[in-house]
Amino acid sequence: MSEKAEKKQQNALWENIKVVVQALLLAMVIRTILFQPFTIPSGSMMPTLLVGDYIFVNKFAYGYSRYSLPFSPNLFSGRIFGSSPNRGDIVVFRFPPNPDIDYIKRVVGLPGDHIQVKDGILYVNNAAVPRQPDGVFTSDYKLDPGENVPVYRERMDNGRTYDTLDQSPYSRGDNTREFIVPEDHYFMMGDNRDNSLDSRFDVGFVPAENLVGRASIIFFSLGNDTSFREFWKWPANMRWDRLFKVVE
Template identity: 85%
Template sequence: MSEKVEKKQNALWENIKVIVQALVLAMIIRTVLFQPFTIPSGSMMPTLLVGDYIFVNKFAYGYSKYSLPFSPDLFSGRIFGSEPKRGDVVVFRFPPNPEVDYIKRVVGLPGDRIQMIDGVLNINGQPVPKQPDGSFNSDYRLDPGQDVPVFRETLDTGITYDTLDQSPNSRGDNTREFTVPAGHYFMMGDNRDNSADSRFDVGFVPAENLVGRASVIFFSLGNDTTFREIWRWPANMRWDRLFKVVE
């Protein structure tokens, strides 16, 4: 074998090793630290918009089988677990079909009593303060929402966030009282009249199903612009949302 051929083979092998190492590192980061997610629906408007790309902090609540690619059944429950705080925005696996990811806000912790009364969130018998905070217009084609009333809720922990109330008499505005069982959480979307959440088919979310806490918006495209449509980026980039912390 000539020296020239041997050098080419060594260079090829070094390149392969670099690529493999990069893939392994990316897999470790995605599995253990942060995972990117895309917001596909308007259920968390105005906090999160369709076309937002976010990083999810996967070590915030520890790890379950759903933290791993393909969700292998290596262990049950959570390891290095910690409890989410009321008000956290969380990615979790949909309990009836764990292959599907959902993103909602935690409003009920284990043992809490949750009820909607006339569009007001009640936690343990106490109404959450709700103040008008302007209006909202969406650029999402499937859920346009023009001049939708915005209300700012403030939890007893001091966490505050905006919600939408498009209709004063939707089916989710008055519910029975839900008592959150041990090891579970009650989730709601900030777009209160357009969110499939724990009031409905989602039900109580087991701690094992938590994937991580939404941390930051790193990219955002409006007007139903897909990531592949690079030529539409300049006109539809939501510059004011880049690197915005999710609250």
């Protein structure tokens, strides 16, 4: 091989390496600053989000904290470019007792709010959140089949509406004490009200610093407990009607 040909080959290799590095850096920037993919691991947000949904989380919706960065380096405290969630937003956040774990729930209480559940009805600042029957729901998730579970559509005072499940009128989360949300904290609940470990229980109040981002869009969805790796099962188990669905 001539010296000229060898140099040309080396240049081509170097150009390929630069393209790969640039692509990796771009992907890192997008994941760190803009959007992060997230998989729904449990049925706590049914019927809004299902096990097997893959979503994008909008990371710039509420600004950035240490938990916005890979490996959560302790470079600063609080949030920068911060803005507050609205009641009804679905949020990915770090579990306060163990920030290595991601949770996803709906914001029902803002700083200063009084939150209580009485006889299965959510109360915000001593006012019952209106809800109306909205059909029934059956899950394809084997660990939580939930056949013909009553669905209720709630309406927050800001006009935000969403569906919730009420499997039992006697679950331990149907009657709670009154919670007063501290400053710079939020109260979170799952839409699957009788099967959600949330701020009523061990999650507690979620600090603003722990917010990762707002659930934005479902970009992929597999039913019947189908693993992403089982690509040969995709055609039969793809939830086609959920692809690119905006999260409410």
